[in-house]
Structure formats: C-alpha cells, structure tokens
Amino acid sequence: MEIxxxxxxxxxxxxxxxxIAVQIAFTLTVVLNAAVMINEQVSKAGRPSGLNEADTFHMQSEAIDTINPQVTINNDLRAIRETPGVANALQMNTIPLSNGGWSTGVRVQQGDDPPVYSAAMYMVDDQAIDTMQLKLIAGENFAASDVVWRKPDESGWPGRVIITKALAKSLFPDDSPETTVGRAILLGESPANIIGIVDQLQAPWTQSSQIESSVMVPQQFQTGSPRYLIRAEPGQRDRLMPEIEAQLAERERGRMIRNLYSMDEVRRRSYNLETGLAMILGFVMVVLLLITGLGILGLASLSVRRRIKQIGIRRALGASTRDVLRYFLIENLLITSSGVVLGAIMAVAFNIALVNAMNFPKIEWYGVPLGMVVLVLLGQLAVWGPARQACGVSPATATRTV
Amino acid sequence: MIFYYLRLAAISLRRNWGQTTLMILAIGLGIGVCMSIVTINYLMAKDPIPDKSSQLYYVQLDNWDPNRPAESPNEPPDQITWMDHQALMSAAKAFRQTGNASATAIIRKPDDDNFRPFLARIRGNHADFFPMFDVPFLYGTGWTSDAHRDWGADQVVVLSRETNDRLFGGEDSVGREITLGNPTEFSSNLFRVIGVLDEWRPVPRFYDLTSNYFSDPAEIFIPFGLILSQGLSRSGNTNCWKPTGDGLRAFLGSECVWIQYWTELRNHQEKADYMAYLDQYVTEQKEGGRFPRPLNNRLSNVNEWLDHENVVQPEAKMLLAVAVMFLVVCLLNTIGLLLSKFLGKSSEIGVRRALGASRGSLMYQYLVETAMIGFGGGLLGLLLTWLGLESMLAIFGSDASNLMRLDLNMVVAAVALAIASAIGAGLYPTWRACRIDPAAQLKSQ
Known part of the structure; x- marks a missing residue:
C-alpha cells in the first residue's frame, strides 16, 4: 500500500x-452543533397549535364607544358570522400563539397538596370548537346556555370546563385522558368539572414549558377591547381580512381596529427568534463549509506546485496519472480523517458544555459519523482540482531542472 | 521606508490578486460574522448607565407562597406589591427612590379633531425617577417630589422626544394638553405637558426588565398614582400566588406583585442601612401575618440585576462561541494562504538575503504586506458586519432595532481585530519565509 x-x-x-486538520476540526464542531440547534428551532417553530391556522385570522376592536359593550360585541359577532365567506367566528380573551394571556394553577380536588399545573385560560363560547376546528376526543361541547358574561374585575371561574388532552394527562397520570370527563378539578380556588377533552389547543406562550396545557371556560369577556378570532372558508381569508376590518370600523365610528393578523402572521412573529436563529446558524454553517473547502483547495494547490518536480520524477519512473491522482486523494484523506476525529471529540465536548449551560439539544448518535463523512467528502471534492492539475505534470519536467 | 514597503506590498498583492482576494474574503467574512454577533452580545451586556450603575439598587422582597419560592431555588419575586410600594415610598429611607410600572393608554389631542389617536406605552413613576436615572430633558422638567404632586394630585405628563414630535411636531409643548384614555373602559382625561425628554433609550431598558427590554422605552411618563386614579390599563406582568378577590381594592390589598422598585444608595453605609430597614420592615409585617417565608430581601445594583434576569440570552452566548470558532477557522485559512504565498516567494527572499537584506527588514516588509491584507479584510468585515446587522434587523423585526446598531466602539474594534488577526495569522508564515537559507535557494535557481 501507498499509505x-x-x-x-x-x-x-x-x-x-x-x-487543514485543525480547520476541519473546528468546522465539524460548529457544523454539528449548529445543525442540532437548527433542527430544534425549526421543529419548534413548526409544531402544530391544534387549530386550523391556514384559514383563520384575528383582530381587536379598541375602545368601543358605548355604554354597554355586550351589545356591541354581540352585534359584531353576529355581523361577522353572517358575512359571506366566514365559516365561523368567536370572541376570545386571548389568541393562541400570541404570547399574551391569562393563566391559572389547576389541580385535582382530592388528595392533600396535589401538584399544581399552570394552564392557559381561554374564555370562549359554544362556537369555539367549530371556529378553531379543534378535535373533541371525549365528552361534549358547551351548550349555548352555559355561556355567561364575565365582568372585567371578576376573579373566579365557571364550573364547566373543557381541557386539553395533555393537561388531563398531567392531572390524572394513571388514567387515559378520555376517561377523565366528569372529574372534579380546582381552577385556582374555583371548583369545576371537566365536561370535554380536546386533542390539542396550545397555550399562547410559545416559550412556555407547559404549552400544551389549556382550559376553555364558557365565558364571554365584557371588555371595551374585544378580540375576535375568525375562520374563513378555504381560500377566502385574504379577501375577508380588510373587508371585515372595514365593516367593523363602519358599524361604529370612533373605534380603533388593531392587531389585524392572520394566524400565519401570528405564528411567524411568535417564532421570529427561532426562525431567525436557524437562518443565522444555517448561513454560518454554509459559509464555514465553503471557506474550509477553499482553504483545502488553496493549500492543496500549493503542495502540488511545490512538488511539481517530484511528480515529474514519479511519472518518469513509470507512475500513471491515476497513481498521482490517488496520491493526492489519499494524502487529503489522511489529513481530513485526523481532522474529523479531532473534530468529533471537540464537537461532543462543546455539545456537552452547551447542554450543561442551557437547554440545548444533544447531538443524535448518527450526527457525528454523518458530519464526519460530509467533511471527508468535502475535502476530497476540494482536492480534486489541484490533484487533476498534478496529473497534468509531464514526465519530462523531471529532466528540466536538476 | 514604510512607503517603499507599502508600494512593494501593493505590487505583490496585485500580482497574485486571486490569492489576495481569497485572503481578504476569508478575513472579512470571519470579522463580519464574528462582529455582527459580538455587537449584539456587547449591546445586550453593555452597562446601560455606567456612571451610576453601582449606586442604583433594585429591591426584591420575598412575600411569596410559604410552600414554594417565586423562582427556584430560593429567589424572591422580581416585583413588589402595591402595599409594600406604599410603605417603602412613604418611609423614603433611601437617598432617592421610585416605584414604577407600565400601562397603555389611547392618546388624543383635545383641540385637534384631525389628529389620529394612537396607543402609547405609559410609565407611571415617582419624581425621583428622572434625576435617579439621569434622564435628559429637552423642555420643561419632571414633577417635584413633594408628596402632593408626586402621588398624582396634578394631572401632568412628561413626553418622550418621539412622542412630542408626533403630537406637537417637536416644538416646546410645555403647558399644552392631551388626553389619555383607557382602551377598555371608555374613559379619558385631560393631562398637561410639563416636560419633554431629550433622546433617551437605555439599552437594555434596565429600569424594567419584566417585559421585552430591548424594545423602545416608554412614550409618556405620568405620576405613579395616576395609573390607578385615572383607571389606565396596566400592561406589565402581574404575578399572584394566592387568590385576590374581586375589584380594584381587593387587588391593591393582595399579595400580587406588579411594581418595580429602585433606590439610589450612594455608598456602602447607605446600602447597609437600607438593607437593615428592609429587614426591619419585613419583620414588622410578619407580625401582621404577611411574609410567611424566611427573611429573603435583596438589593441588586444595575449590573447584578441585569445578570440575575439573564439579559444576555443563553442562545446569544452560544452564537458568540460559534462566531469565535468561525473566526478561528477563517484565521487558520489565512495562515495557510499566507504560508503558501510566502513560501512561493522563496527565491525572491533568497536573492534579497544574499544581497544583504537582514531578516529583520524582510520581516518588517512582509508584516506591512499582511497588515495591508488585514486592513482590506477589516474594511470588508465592517461592510459585512453592517450587512449582517441589517439582515438580522430584517429577520428579527424592529423590536430588536436597538440591538442592531453599529456602535463606534465596535467599528474601531472590528478594524483593529482584523489587522491584529491578519498580523497574528501572518507572523508564522513570515517567520518561516525569513528562515529560508539563501544559499540553498540560490543554488536551486
């Protein structure tokens, strides 16, 4: 062998x-850790919220100028629901994914000092499940007669609630979520019964560790700045958004319509940090691979230029162009291999440091070998040009200088 | 001599322009990526009020749930209650003190029907707020700290410079009137402008770290008491550990925390005295059945408080480490390229040495050449840093705009770092080149 x-x-x-080896080691360290970070951020930004986001948008009417907001809210809702192209609409106290809202500690009623789970509170009416297209997996929806007005300074909660599957699992870890319908829980200090379970409805705080814990209560919030969530028929959303904004503004002059956003936009804003971080790291990763490739290319062409005479001698002594090509490819393989081995150790060490310092994802078991292979291939690709150049050296070169 | 070397360097760099471009590109990219990320980290971690940061103390009192701390392992809540705010303000034991909290209101101009109302960020604070935080005034002044006005007997406001531009086109608006309306309760009240701030945007917004502290500061400042008496809508975080009961009165008497409290303590003695006062106050309150947890009061100066609240996000630190490694790779690359460049000059060096040039003068000459590459890389890096910050601004949106500014310190640092890295990267190749044995080189010609 020639090795x-x-x-x-x-x-x-x-x-x-x-x-080259050290450069490759650093590159592998950055690339592997950037890749797991990108993967985590992208999957976090893409996880479903439980509602039909594609057709849904929301808006907020600020300072409705009336003695009795209930009348305005009901008129608004009726008018929105009757607008052609609107599938359904809902008044909510807050909007999923919007990063602002209400929460309450939820616990089971029996046992002493049961664990408390923080859950988002959504004040909705009987149209909520249809408007958001949630999947009711057990129990029943609210009846229209359940829905009551909630005064601005009220602090308790009503007695019939729908909760998410994830919250049911936390509260009753021993039972399957479907069987928890009818159980008694405490919302803060207010007793309540679970009447239904929905498959998923995320809490509004995208950074929360308990994002899957939500409670829906049959209440309409009496406020001067109601938020409406509106689901359009498929394909109608973009047409309806300005139309309904104009319609609301028209129906009551002097009010201010704010926060007119599609749910896609809400998601984009809420996960701005995640997608931004992924983009920056992706850019760094690509540029780094490019620079490393160019560096290998530069040094390989130097080593070819310095060995022109030796190559000529080898050719004159009978080595074929394939032998020359193989020489440079194997040489590069040796260098990059030692680089990726060092890099694998550094990448794992950096990863461990990051995992300890913050909530950082671990590199998957296949990540390290995959990264190693990619960098070795990059090295071979970069050295290919200079190696071809070396093959072009004619055996006569050997005789030109002594 | 230096001009002669500069000219030589220019000739040599032009001769191998491909290689030169690659080197400048490598350094420039390394500096660009590194500096964009360092700038953000630097602006996040920068002391927002360097002259006074060690005299301003944030107050935390542990009024939390006896069974669990506000934040593990044993941290007191990050704000205080209305009751404690009242007690601390009226005792006035510190040199200066202010509670503050945020709210929102709809702003209208009573004498101008064509003015489009807008929603503004309001900060309720006490008179000491302005002198404590060195807030600059363009027109007028803040309100005085006599008890009557400070608690909001007069309906006065201080506008930020931008708000004054928006409302009054930037003219001296002291004495003019605006209305502040509650967005949810249909009320609105007349307020008189008594002061307009000059440009003031501390980054991070250290005086309130409870919500997005890289966004812009408040647009309008009002005496603290007016937030409640005028029924404005509070907008900051409110945290409660036990139920409050219904209505505003119940809320104010509750253990809910929503007020940030700052004191100015000029020396260690004042700090020790104030800490003793806090402990004494809480001990007294314990007798009335409040403060069920063990004594756990805190005074943190500005930098300690920024640190405590993790103002520099862990993600930013991770990015910084990545950026430094990126720079290392770029420098290794440059070393490699310089090495190949100078070793390619072996014969030239051999001739120069044989003709009597000393190693020192060759070294000098080639360092001038690498410094030129570094300067080029620095300029390119600066351009790329600016581009990087602009594109991050595009990605993250205007909320982060205070973090995406190119600071003069950073400009100087970028160019200096580029030249230093290029020279650092150039030292070894230069040294190698100058060690070439002239006799051997000349023989092989």
Missing part, C-alpha cells in the same frame, strides 16, 4: 496538514 510513504511524506511537511 506508508504518503504518511511519512506528510510528517516531513506538517504545517499545512495541521492547519
């Missing part, structure tokens, strides 16, 4: 090789 002589030749001319 022996190639290796010994490398040892005599270490600097370039070490430079």
């Amino acid at each position: 022996g002589p190639i290796f010994r030749a490398l040892l005599r001319n270490r600097t370039g090789a070490i430079l």
